[in-house]
Amino acid sequence: IRDELLAHFKACGMPAEAQEWYAKNLEYNVPGGKLNRGMSVVDTAEILKGRALTDEEHLQASVLGWGVELLQAFFLVSDDLMDSSITRRGQPCWYRVPKVGHIAVNDAFMLEGAIYHLLKIHFKKEPYYIDLIDLFHETTYQTEMGQLIDLITAPEDDVDLNKFSLKKHSLIVIYKTAFYSFYLPVALAMLFCRIPTSYILPSSPTPVAPYDVAKEILIPLGEYFQIQDDFLDFSGVPAQIGKVGTDIVDNKCSWCINTALAIATPEQRKILDENYGVKPTPAEKEIAKRMAEVNKGEEQGYLGEAEKRVKAVFEEMGLRKIYADYEENVCKKLSEMVDKIDEGAPGQEGVLKREVFRSFMSKIYRRQK
Amino acid sequence: IRDELLAHFKACGMPAEAQEWYAKNLEYNVPGGKLNRGMSVVDTAEILKGRALTDEEHLQASVLGWGVELLQAFFLVSDDLMDSSITRRGQPCWYRVPKVGHIAVNDAFMLEGAIYHLLKIHFKKEPYYIDLIDLFHETTYQTEMGQLIDLITAPEDDVDLNKFSLKKHSLIVIYKTAFYSFYLPVALAMLFCRIPTSYILPSSPTPVAPYDVAKEILIPLGEYFQIQDDFLDFSGVPAQIGKVGTDIVDNKCSWCINTALAIATPEQRKILDENYGVKPTPAEKEIAKRMAEVNKGEEQGYLGEAEKRVKAVFEEMGLRKIYADYEENVCKKLSEMVDKIDEGAPGQEGVLKREVFRSFMSKIYRRQK
Ligand SMILES: [Mg+2]
Ligand SMILES: [Mg+2]
Numbered sequence A, B: 001i002r003d004e005l006l007a008h009f010k011a012c013g014m015p016a017e018a019q020e021w022y023a024k025n026l027e028y029n030v031p032g033g034k035l036n037r038g039m040s041v042v043d044t045a046e047i048l049k050g051r052a053l054t055d056e057e058h059l060q061a062s063v064l065g066w067g068v069e070l071l072q073a074f075f076l077v078s079d080d081l082m083d084s085s086i087t088r089r090g091q092p093c094w095y096r097v098p099k100v101g102h103i104a105v106n107d108a109f110m111l112e113g114a115i116y117h118l119l120k121i122h123f124k125k126e127p128y129y130i131d132l133i134d135l136f137h138e139t140t141y142q143t144e145m146g147q148l149i150d151l152i153t154a155p156e157d158d159v160d161l162n163k164f165s166l167k168k169h170s171l172i173v174i175y176k177t178a179f180y181s182f183y184l185p186v187a188l189a190m191l192f193c194r195i196p197t198s199y200i201l202p203s204s205p206t207p208v209a210p211y212d213v214a215k216e217i218l219i220p221l222g223e224y225f226q227i228q229d230d231f232l233d234f235s236g237v238p239a240q241i242g243k244v245g246t247d248i249v250d251n252k253c254s255w256c257i258n259t260a261l262a263i264a265t266p267e268q269r270k271i272l273d274e275n276y277g278v279k280p281t282p283a284e285k286e287i288a289k290r291m292a293e294v295n296k297g298e299e300q301g302y303l304g305e306a307e308k309r310v311k312a313v314f315e316e317m318g319l320r321k322i323y324a325d326y327e328e329n330v331c332k333k334l335s336e337m338v339d340k341i342d343e344g345a346p347g348q349e350g351v352l353k354r355e356v357f358r359s360f361m362s363k364i365y366r367r368q369k
């Protein structure tokens, strides 16, 4: 699939340096993640069809999966640049690679452009081609809206906890993450399996709107996933989650701080105001660096004093218990919604299947990294 | 139309700050240009229909026009950031506005996203909806490819004239400018007027492929427009072109330098190698600043010594004459192509009209700014 993009590029008469550059951009930024999002298009399609895909179907479903991964790469490359992040997936962020710099902005665009180029090649003749495109557009726009709220709510250099709230956190998470990571792959697979926008099953005269049903489950599921991510950033140890949590130091609009703000006493609030988003002092950085050297470069998650004080408030409030309660609660609610889905006759094609959602939930529930 | 975007934004439950931010982004970056590209969609549609548009038609054609302007805004906002430019259309570049900074990247995305949102609202029910989208996608991708070649060919901080050539200049210009500025508006108007991809006229049994005909004229016309822009950057005085030419100092892959490289003697080449893309010295900048102060802030286009030496080589080679010859030549060729277009019966609808191209050419031919 990558070769297809490059072949087209060459056919346009692009010079060799540009071809090489684009190849590197794709290689560096698109694979390398867990590919969960992309894979789930293929998995969902198999569940919906109730059988393995043919080779031809598998190719098409994979193109949709890579579309999701390309969209994610487009967001991550630009997000890292906007956030001045250092590393991504264990390598330097693309914009920090020598000679790349701000060219990363155009490279991100080209990752996005690749989606529509691939869709055109593989789906132009399908009746649902336009639906695929509309869905990608809508999801992209939603993610950009979420990114905007996030960027203006939590600028790294201007800490103001008054801008935060659980409501805003929920908006950011839903728009910035849930739509593209959860609803998009499933809805793509549904379009691919020609699930109509509405159908009637024998059990009830009321028509089912399967895309709405999917959205109603997947958006809260995506929210739960991100809340879990935020919680692990606070509670996880590096050896377990595979990275050092930096949300507190980075002034992130995370579920933890928003929950804490909602229940803080005036004393606790004061500690949060004074310590959230505060970078470690040079002396603290020095210690962290030396500790890392001693441990053969492995990051140990050494904390500055400000970060320690924030974490102490979180513990004092019982954030772990609040999270555990939330997790049980939301999973119970989502399970019930899934159980209520009407699958029609056994083996019936073209309708929603409960297993689509169960498979997502089992991957997420109580995950540790 | 802007209000439509904002209304949707509000309907999504975006917080007030985000609504305000998006409003500012649209206001600051979308109007303010000459709106040539956007206007030409409406103008072309009127020529093709041979009559004034109805109110409803006018609204739809304007939406397409704003689509082109939004696309341009998306490119300019990100181009300025990638080029570290200072001003655009007489105001600071968006990324340099206080508090904006790198958020400009996401703002650029949202300008692009707005295009597809508007298309969906106004064209979803039209049979050519998908063609509009494919055309915007293709043009966007082409422009991004052109941008990529430009960025890796002429990085501001690594001057290497060996990377330049007239062939590469032509590629950059065609991909980066001609497709979106010239072919896109006309092809949009053609789709809007339901001009089919192929038709047969009484005068000949061979089918006409009107979109190819348009492309064959508009791409060289766009190339000519950019070559003119490059030439004016060198030859124009600020009072005439309304800006100070900076291509030489900025190591731009301009028609002037590429033409010069193609015919330079070894001595001239040496001067170009040593002086092209060389920034003025601090002392020279100081003089320019003081001259600007004396002249009430108006830029006088004071040249550093390196720039002066490059310009002297250009003059010595007779670049003005070469340009004048090129201009006459290309205009003659394009006029002939336009004259050959078969318009069918007088007043016939749904076919290409010569006036579409003549109107473009008359706006460009021998323009001074
Ligand atoms: Mg980030
Ligand atoms: Mg971010």
Ligand SMILES: [Mg+2]
Residues within 6 Å of the ligand: A229, A230, A233
């Ligand atoms: Mg996180």
Ligand SMILES: [Mg+2]
Residues within 6 Å of the ligand: B079, B080, B083, B085
């Ligand atoms: Mg520029």
Ligand SMILES: [Mg+2]
Residues within 6 Å of the ligand: B079, B082, B083, B150
């Ligand atoms: Mg540029």
Ligand SMILES: [Mg+2]
Residues within 6 Å of the ligand: B229, B230, B233, B247
């Ligand atoms: Mg110019």
